[in-house]
Amino acid sequence: MKVFLNSPIAENRLIARDTFLLRLPALELTSVARPGQFVNLYFNNPVHLFPRPFSIAGFEDDHMLILYKRVGKMTSYLSTLPIGTSLLLLGPLGNSFVVDRNYPVLLAGGVGLAPLAFLNQILNQEERPSTLILGARTAEDLPLFSAIGEPELVTENGSRGMTGNVLDYFSQLYPNLPKPFTVYACGPEAMLRAIIQMAQHLSFPVQVSLERVMACGLGLCQGCAVKIKTDNNTSGYKLVCKDGPVFNGMELSLND
Amino acid sequence: MIDLSVDLGKGLVLSNPLLTASGTFGYGDEISDLNVFDYLGGLVTKSITLMPRAGNPPPRITETPAGMLNSIGLANIGVDAFLESKVPFYRQLNKKVIVNIAGSKPEEYIAVLEKLTTQDWVAAFEINVSCPNVKEGGIEFGKDPVVLGNLVRQLRALTGKFLIIKLTPNVTDIVSLALSGQENGADALSLINTVYGAAIDIYTRRPKIHTVIGGLSGPAIKPIALAHLIKVHRAVSLPLIGIGGISNGADVIEFMLAGASAVELGTVNFYNPLAAREIVAFLIKYCEDQKIKCLREIVGQLQSA
Ligand SMILES: Cc1cc2nc3c(=O)[nH]c(=O)nc-3n(C[C@H](O)[C@H](O)[C@H](O)COP(=O)(O)OP(=O)(O)OC[C@H]3O[C@@H](n4cnc5c(N)ncnc54)[C@H](O)[C@@H]3O)c2cc1C
Ligand SMILES: Cc1cc2nc3c(=O)[nH]c(=O)nc-3n(C[C@H](O)[C@H](O)[C@H](O)COP(=O)(O)O)c2cc1C
Ligand code: FES
Numbered sequence: 001m002k003v004f005l006n007s008p009i010a011e012n013r014l015i016a017r018d019t020f021l022l023r024l025p026a027l028e029l030t031s032v033a034r035p036g037q038f039v040n041l042y043f044n045n046p047v048h049l050f051p052r053p054f055s056i057a058g059f060e061d062d063h064m065l066i067l068y069k070r071v072g073k074m075t076s077y078l079s080t081l082p083i084g085t086s087l088l089l090l091g092p093l094g095n096s097f098v099v100d101r102n103y104p105v106l107l108a109g110g111v112g113l114a115p116l117a118f119l120n121q122i123l124n125q126e127e128r129p130s131t132l133i134l135g136a137r138t139a140e141d142l143p144l145f146s147a148i149g150e151p152e153l154v155t156e157n158g159s160r161g162m163t164g165n166v167l168d169y170f171s172q173l174y175p176n177l178p179k180p181f182t183v184y185a186c187g188p189e190a191m192l193r194a195i196i197q198m199a200q201h202l203s204f205p206v207q208v209s210l211e212r213v214m215a216c217g218l219g220l221c222q223g224c225a226v227k228i229k230t231d232n233n234t235s236g237y238k239l240v241c242k243d244g245p246v247f248n249g250m251e252l253s254l255n256d
Numbered sequence: 257m258i259d260l261s262v263d264l265g266k267g268l269v270l271s272n273p274l275l276t277a278s279g280t281f282g283y284g285d286e287i288s289d290l291n292v293f294d295y296l297g298g299l300v301t302k303s304i305t306l307m308p309r310a311g312n313p314p315p316r317i318t319e320t321p322a323g324m325l326n327s328i329g330l331a332n333i334g335v336d337a338f339l340e341s342k343v344p345f346y347r348q349l350n351k352k353v354i355v356n357i358a359g360s361k362p363e364e365y366i367a368v369l370e371k372l373t374t375q376d377w378v379a380a381f382e383i384n385v386s387c388p389n390v391k392e393g394g395i396e397f398g399k400d401p402v403v404l405g406n407l408v409r410q411l412r413a414l415t416g417k418f419l420i421i422k423l424t425p426n427v428t429d430i431v432s433l434a435l436s437g438q439e440n441g442a443d444a445l446s447l448i449n450t451v452y453g454a455a456i457d458i459y460t461r462r463p464k465i466h467t468v469i470g471g472l473s474g475p476a477i478k479p480i481a482l483a484h485l486i487k488v489h490r491a492v493s494l495p496l497i498g499i500g501g502i503s504n505g506a507d508v509i510e511f512m513l514a515g516a517s518a519v520e521l522g523t524v525n526f527y528n529p530l531a532a533r534e535i536v537a538f539l540i541k542y543c544e545d546q547k548i549k550c551l552r553e554i555v556g557q558l559q560s561a
Contacts, residue, residue: 001289002287002289002290004290004530042527042528044528046322046475047321047322048319049319049322049323049324049474049475049523049526049527050319050324050526050527051526051527090529212314213315213317213318213319215317215319215324215326215523215526215527216525216526216529218282218286218287218529219282219286219287220280220281220282220286220287220525220526221279221280221317221326221328221526222279222282222302222311222316222328222331223316223317223326223328224314224316224317225311225313225314225316225331226314227313227314234310235310235313236310237310237311237314237331242286
């Protein structure tokens with residue numbers, strides 16, 4: 001059941017370079033939202049019409065967390081809003097990660113941490129051991145906040161944690177990871193493509209959370225199509241907002 | 257008690273003038289949990305074609321100032337799957353359901369119409385003629401009065417149901433097309449479909465949508481839609497359904513004054529899914545303030561300058 005909420009900002013704090021943690025009262029969502037789902041934020045801006053989709057990054061005391069990066073017009077605007085400003089949101093939208101009995105390995109690239117932070121929270125509540133790898137360019141780019149505990153860190157310049165990217169770290173841990181495991185990943189699309197390729201070679205299950213420009217987030221416009229593999233070379237698409245944002249990596253055709 | 261109902265003629269009465277615009281409300285069942293139907297006079301389905309269509313490759317949409325471009329490519333499940341999966345939903349809806357039909361040959365429109373015309377829940381057909389006609393070298397049906405007239409005549413002969421022709425604004429003389437629709441048996445005209453548009457990413461130097469040129473919609477096109485509506489209203493006697501950039505109740509009044517008996521809400525469904533509810537509240541308030549008992553009294557009441 002999707003609900004509209006007018007939610008006054010409880011916190012809107014810079015936690016890494018251009019990266020903010022937003023805390024919104026959202027009692028109505030705490031019991032229904034599942035990791036991987038997202039919300040639409042409506043800005044009621046007459047020039048920039050589309051609502052902006054953001055993954056639910058977890059819950060703390062009936063507050064919903066959103067982890068967002070300042071990348072353009074509305075995220076810049078959002079970053080200036082003071083505590084108490086009311087935000088109109090709709091959620092929860094989209095599907096969620098399907099957590100199986102395998103050992104969970106969570107791979108997060110930058111702000112792609114958001115849905116995995118929520119997943120990590122649920123796994124912790126269920127007292128299930130898991131591995132969360134968080135990567136970013138430098139130490140200043142790592143979106144760290146209390147709810148995610150102590151993830152394995154990796155930075156491209158080695159300023160914090162291991163040197164390299166999330167995939168490098170994952171490859172290094174691979175021999176020692178409990179098997180069978182399932183990878184849950186979110187981050188830049190190049191990272192997702194690489195992890196899917198690796199999963200194909202080494203035959204482990206992978207679920208990825210995708211981003212596409214969305215006009216509605218509700219399955220109304222068919223704008224957020226992503227190409228999927230088909231048996232007979234015909235084109236087939238799924239909608240990131242409705243069939244996703246989480247997909248089984250094996251069904252996607254991300255290269256075209 | 258304010259009467260918001262509108263009469264499109266031939267027995268098609270809507271509880272209020274608000275319809276959904278094709279392709280902006282899915283099949284209608286996607287957001288049934290948001291309770292928006294209570295505030296609509298009816299809904300128009302996305303364009304249904306004879307065979308299922310996967311649609312165009314992405315990217316399919318981009319935001320533009322006060323609007324958006326789309327090149328969805330008529331993605332839909334095809335008429336057979338439509339009949340198999342959506343009928344129970346439309347039957348229980350208790351709203352007027354208008355099925356929008358598209359095709360690339362006259363035969364395709366005809367085949368879809370024939371499969372649907374016997375369905376009791378179909379209140380009307382809306383014909384999307386902004387599709388390239390592969391039989392006439394790819395020129396859109398809605399761009400040539402003779403081609404359009406032939407299509408309308410054939411469809412008219414096959415159905416007793418209410419028949420709406422949806423006009424494209426991408427023509428030199430929309431009035432000649434409106435007249436062609438009227439002369440060949442349409443019961444109403446709806447206008448406008450999207451306006452040609454393009455947008456370019458200056459860093460990658462690539463078009464922002466895959467098809468390069470797409471359809472512009474949203475508030476950006478509202479003045480264009482109103483101008484077309486006024487021209488057509490002066491020239492034809494058919495009931496008109498106004499479409500293009502409507503985002504609030506004042507816009508609806510504007511379209512009705514310009515000659516629209518009803519309107520369709522399109523892009524607004526994306527950025528304000530509760531628009532219909534707000535619009536109905538505005539319409540009631542407007543009528544009360546203006547001492548109007550029946551909203552339909554204002555249709556075409558645009559005064560001279
Ligand atoms: C399911 C989903 C979950 C997301 N979760 C998060 C998250 O948790 N944290 C986060 O920081 N970002 C997230 N994003 C991306 C976020 O929606 C965009 O960064 C945001 O919409 C940019 O808005 P803007 O006005 O600042 O950017 P703009 O100035 O409009 O454009 C900057 C870039 O943002 C992207 N973008 C713009 N509009 C949209 C849109 N409507 N939908 C998707 N991408 C868009 C475009 O690729 C563009 O290149 C998510 C996207 C999706 C689809
Ligand atoms: C994403 C999208 C998909 C559309 N699909 C269709 C369609 O399948 N058939 C059709 O006749 N019109 C289609 N349209 C056009 C709308 O029905 C409407 O005529 C147009 O968007 C102008 O109205 P608006 O500015 O209120 O959106 C589509 C528009 C959008 C934005
Ligand atoms: S964003 Fe409209 S269908 Fe996905």
